[in-house]
Amino acid sequence: MSSSTLNVLDLKQEKIRLLHLSWFAFFLSFVVWFNFAPMLSSIKEAFDLTNQQVKALMILNVALTIPARVVVGMLVDRFGPRIVYSALLVTGGMVCVAFAFANSYEAIALLRFLMGFIGAGFVIGIRLVGEWFPARQVGLAEGVYGGWGNFGSAAAAMALPTLALYFGGPDGWRYAIASTGVVASIYGVFFYWRARNTPKGSTYFKPKKSGGLVVSNKRDLIFYIIMCVPMYLALATLTWKLSPANLGLLNDTASVALYAVLVVLFVVQISQILRVNSDVLNNIPIPEMQQYKFKQVAILNVAYFVTFGSELAVVSMLPLFFMETFELSAVTAGMLASGFAFMNLVARPGGGYLSDKFGRRKSLSILICGLAIGYMVLSNIDSSWTIWVAVLATMCCSFFVQAGEGAVFAIVPLVKRSMTGQIAGMTGAYGNVGAVIFLTVLSFVSASNFFLVIAACAGVIFIAVQFMEEPQGHTAEVNDDGSVALIEVS
Template identity: 70%
Template sequence: MSSEKLNVLDFSQARIRTLHFTWFAFFLTFVMWFSHAPMKPFIMEAFNMTNEQWKALLILNVALTIPARIVIGMLVDKFGPRSVYSLLLLTSAFLCWGFAFASSYEQLALFRFLCGFIGAGFVIGIRMVGEWFPAKTVGVAEGIYGGWGNFGSSAAAWTLPAVAAYLYGGDDGWRYAIATTGVVAFFYGLIFYRKVRNTPKGSTYFKPKKSGGLEVSSWKDFWFYVAMNLPMYLALAVLTWKLSPSGVGLLSATTALLLWIGLVLLFFVQLSQIYKVNKDHLKDGVPDMQRYKFKQVAILDWAYFVTFGSELAVVSMLPAFFMETFDLTPIKAGLLGGAFALMNLVARPGGGLISDRFGRRKTLSILICGLAIGYMLLSQIDSAWAIPVAVLSVMVCSFFVQAGEGAVFAMVPLIQRRMTGQIAGMAGAYGNVGAVTFLTVYSFVDAATFFMTIAGAAAVCFIAVQFLEEPQGHMVEVDEDGSVQLIEVT
């Protein structure tokens, strides 16, 4: 047996270098994924769009990300983050160009839907960073990766309109600005493949025995895993409904019905794949040293549902909330609403750092509790509040939200190394499920009730987190040649 600790302590400079290469790859995916948002006036004018058509684009932008994160997680575990991240960046560039130079609303909608695939890039770096950093520092490293990468959405909002106006100009400036993000991503994909390794020198990259689903440790966990897939399909069904004639009307009733039938069939196909992965694995019995509890994955999924799910939902509605509550111009409201995302730079690494220092369960419990209180506070904001106080309240709440995200992914790499991509993919998908859930609630209620709903979900999540088990000692991975490696998790 050998310990991972012996392999990584001599590579501090290489670790930092890999972290910077990886968070910037994630940063570029978020720049491309949200490049359309700050271009709203130009795009709507170019295509003579209605508000309902624009809302349809926003829905399409997140729809594909839910299944894409699951699929990308499987590919990462099988082929390694270096190849998968490079390929995703190269592919994303073409999707970005397709959207930028669309000539009709139908083409625009199609490429916006396909651009949801770009949002799956997040899960790739989780496995990469987990391979390079030991347990005692993996939380802050994952926090830097996630927080600095997430800032790509804000960077797009703050820079692309200026690029469109001052660098390119003209009616098609927005097209060239968006296309430029694809050019940068394409060349960076080539650089990433050339400069980055999957693991530190001397470390083994462990892979699942089979692809198509997580390997679990018992038949009880098998059915638990199957049940945890249902909310993702329900979220996709809700998205289909929102695009149907009952929602924004982008899909016909027949197309929506076919998609719902397709989702049911897809669920049973996935169920058969999960069974194939686990039938022999469970029949022969899983050795004690390789067992893990699926409840750990499920709790982290629901924690990300509340944290990242609420962030995506709140970022989508906060500028309009400020504009309506305080009678502000769209520009001022957008700048104030951006305060929520801005906290990513420090809050997410902070959550990972606290988790490394004070324990995974304790940290997540405190942050989820703070998140619930924060949203309860936001539910009380009205026109009588001073604007600086309202903005400060938003920033305090966002700290707990994004620090909670950092705490979730501080633990993800410590559950089962060879399946980190799939575990990250499932947790990441649950973040999008949370966004769909909360935005659907928001379409029926006022802002105060919306914030209280998130606070209530956080309270339920707080109870679930109490059942999270602190990682202890080492996880055990077995190489293809049968050799055993101990990987430190505390």
């Protein structure tokens, strides 16, 4: 059995070098994905944008990430993390440079929509790190990958305004944004040169069929199809936000066309799911050693819905919440609210370590329970609170949120090795679904009730987690020559 300890400074180990290669690739993908947020005031001035147009850009930036994470999950299982991550960084960097030098609102809107694809980079590293680390270390390793990489959004917020000032002039923001794209593209080439899909002597197991998860029985097939529905509902919600009924950035014809596209995409995806599961439909039994329970995937999906989904939503609203509640300046409120994101550096690895050390289900249960309590505390914050107490409460809640994310992805690589990319893609997409749903709720209720809604969701999901089964023993994968390989998961 492998040890749960992990020395991230031991660069003599190839797996540690691979871990650092991976988290930095994820870090750069998030820098590129969120590089426009700290530059919004300059972009608004350069293009003379209305507040509605700015809101539309923010929505477009995340819209494509939901389907992209599912698609990238399939690609990484089929072609391997090395080539997919390299291609994503190179092409994402090129789109970023094009955005930086675009000259119309229509162009920046389209390019910002396409930039959402780079947000799927997270999924690639989950499969890659899972290949390199044994079961008793994989939670901490995935936590380091996710936590340190996710810090890219905060790094962009801190560094890019200064970089824009360094370049100077009215186009300083363009050069600052473009520089992140150039760095990402160069690193994509470097990553392809230095990374490997698996340790020497290990097999990279690929799914026998591409286009969707292969499940074990008809009940799981129905469950899988049902779990696809919320992703399309979230995309429909984003379309509604851009429609005449809300922001008004789309006319009625365009809105109806987008709804129709979503219906077609849903039908296509379901047809692909049925195709790859033809054996199940035809009552051809799946060998017992290759079976897994889809409920494990579904529970991880909803757990990430409430952890990462609430993080994205709260990070979006917290600066304004602090500013209005405590009558602070925008700069001060932003600095205080940034503590929520800063916790990623330690909380995600901490959640992964707890999962490795004390058990997957137990750790996830405790962290989601703490998350629910944390949001109930935040719902009581008002102007009578001392500001430092409010910030402390926020950071404590943030620890449980992000440690919960680490605990979720400590389990993902242990479900079914050959389909880890797809499982990670679907789970990651649910995080974005959560953000869309929670931010939509916020548009109808007060901040206090917003926090209570998240807490209530966490309570329901805590119950769901109790039905998750602790990974035990080994899972089986079949080599190309027909021999069986056993992979330790506990």
